Amino acid sequence: MKYYIPLIFLLSTLAGACFPILQSRYVTAADIERVPQSYDAPLERRNVALPCGQWADYLPDTSHLDHTPMRYIRVNVHWMNSADTLFKFTGKDAEVYAKNLIRAANYDLEKNRSMYLPYGNETPVLPTRYRYLLTPRPDDPNDDGIYFHYDDELYYYVHRGKNRNLYKRDVFEKYGVQMDTVLNIFIMPHHPDSIASPTYSAFGVGVALSNAVKVAGIYANHTKYDDYWGFRGIWNHEVGHILSLSHAWVNDGCDDTPQHDQKCFSIKQPPPCDTATSNNVMDYAAEQNAWSPCQIGRIHQRLATENSTQRKFLLPTWCTLKDSMEIVIRDTVEWNGAKDLEGHLTIERGGQLTIRCRVSMPPGGIITIAPGGMLILDGARLHNACGELWDGIVVQKIANEAGKLILIAEPKLEDMKHTLEE
Numbered sequence: 377m378k379y380y381i382p383l384i385f386l387l388s389t390l391a392g393a394c395f396p397i398l399q400s401r402y403v404t405a406a407d408i409e410r411v412p413q414s415y416d417a418p419l420e421r422r423n424v425a426l427p428c429g430q431w432a433d434y435l436p437d438t439s440h441l442d443h444t445p446m447r448y449i450r451v452n453v454h455w456m457n458s459a460d461t462l463f464k465f466t467g468k469d470a471e472v473y474a475k476n477l478i479r480a481a482n483y484d485l486e487k488n489r490s491m492y493l494p495y496g497n498e499t500p501v502l503p504t505r506y507r508y509l510l511t512p513r514p515d516d517p518n519d520d521g522i523y524f525h526y527d528d529e530l531y532y533y534v535h536r537g538k539n540r541n542l543y544k545r546d547v548f549e550k551y552g553v554q555m556d557t558v559l560n561i562f563i564m565p566h567h568p569d570s571i572a573s574p575t576y577s578a579f580g581v582g583v584a585l586s587n588a589v590k591v592a593g594i595y596a597n598h599t600k601y602d603d604y605w606g607f608r609g610i611w612n613h614e615v616g617h618i619l620s621l622s623h624a625w626v627n628d629g630c631d632d633t634p635q636h637d638q639k640c641f642s643i644k645q646p647p648p649c650d651t652a653t654s655n656n657v658m659d660y661a662a663e664q665n666a667w668s669p670c671q672i673g674r675i676h677q678r679l680a681t682e683n684s685t686q687r688k689f690l691l692p693t694w695c696t697l698k699d700s701m702e703i704v705i706r707d708t709v710e711w712n713g714a715k716d717l718e719g720h721l722t723i724e725r726g727g728q729l730t731i732r733c734r735v736s737m738p739p740g741g742i743i744t745i746a747p748g749g750m751l752i753l754d755g756a757r758l759h760n761a762c763g764e765l766w767d768g769i770v771v772q773k774i775a776n777e778a779g780k781l782i783l784i785a786e787p788k789l790e791d792m793k794h795t796l797e798e
């Protein structure tokens with residue numbers, strides 16, 4: 377009890393004192409800082425490396441991981457079988473297996489390992505910042521995103537030979553569900569005739585056809601309940617193709633992915649394979665669990681590209697304002713890649729944020745520039761990527777100090793509820 381009296385005394389003293397009050401208001405044209413004419417030119421005339429289109433600008437910033445919100449790729453799973461259920465792996469067991477396979481693939485995305493190749497490399501290991509989310513039809517409470525189809529014409533997969541059908545899309549056309557917004561993954565048996573052939577190996581294999589995936593080999597190799605771990609690499613590899621990655625051993629546009637001897641499958645094989653086997657997700661090997669920085673950057677670049685096929689598979693996390701996803705800038709930060717924010721954006725005292733590309737603010741989202749904070753919109757485009765309105769830019773002032781907004785090279789301010797003119 378004895379602490380109450382001094383506290384009340386302190387509060388009454390403060391209330392009676394004259395001290396500066398923090399004022400907040402929406403930014404007006406009068407608040408905008410002018411820049412010298414010579415600087416107010418498009419980026420290409422200022423010797424600034426052109427932003428927005430470089431994969432390096434889409435790498436997760438490990439000092440500010442919250443600036444790269446997690447991306448969720450919506451997926452569903454189809455189990456193909458013959459009309460008389462030739463393959464006995466079906467029903468509840470297959471459902472649990474599919475969920476575990478997704479969990480195992482997400483496990484590797486979360487872990488991301490250092491690459492085995494080049495041997496002794498010190499390539500940074502960055503967080504992948506994407507995951508899979510099993511996604512049923514929203515209007516059907518009985519749908520869990522896992523489907524079973526029994527069809528003698530379409531159930532099988534043939535990788536080689538005159539009957540090969542891996543590139544055919546007919547199974548997608550007949551059985552695909554929410555193909556535009558959910559990545560459909562078809563688990564298919566190798567054809568019984570293929571399995572019977574001594575020259576055909578019914579191995580784990582897959583193919584990515586622009587917007588859907590076929591995986592084969594699970595039925596033939598499934599022996600125990602937890603062998604989904606053995607197929608997570610194929611899953612991540614095929615989705616890697618969907619997300620625009622090429623094989624690591626070809627000219628894939630990534631200098632940090634390894635060239636190597638593809639005869640090596642495992643580091644457990646004798647030399648030279650003990651030091652010459654790849655574990656990159658886009659190689660063929662026993663382990664496919666390493667994503668290079670370039671691969672991660674390219675994926676996020678594609679996911680941030682408006683109207684791309686890949687972006688349509690994303691859960692639109694940026695369409696709901698979340699208080700927990702506020703980004704607070706306290707140091708000097710440049711955003712040269714496009715972003716989809718899910719919370720308010722605040723530039724605190726001492727913080728300086730330069731935006732050069734597209735940034736989607738969530739519906740109702742507010743950008744606040746505190747006294748001593750600075751926001752530079754350098755050819756940027758601020759908008760809402762859900763067809764709704766974000767709130768606007770608030771400048772705070774205390775005594776004679778206000779937050780600063782600097783506009784360069786005609787940034788576009790779209791979908792703002794409180795526009796600059798008001």
Ligand SMILES: [Zn+2]
Binds near residue numbers: 613617623
């Ligand atoms: Zn491949």
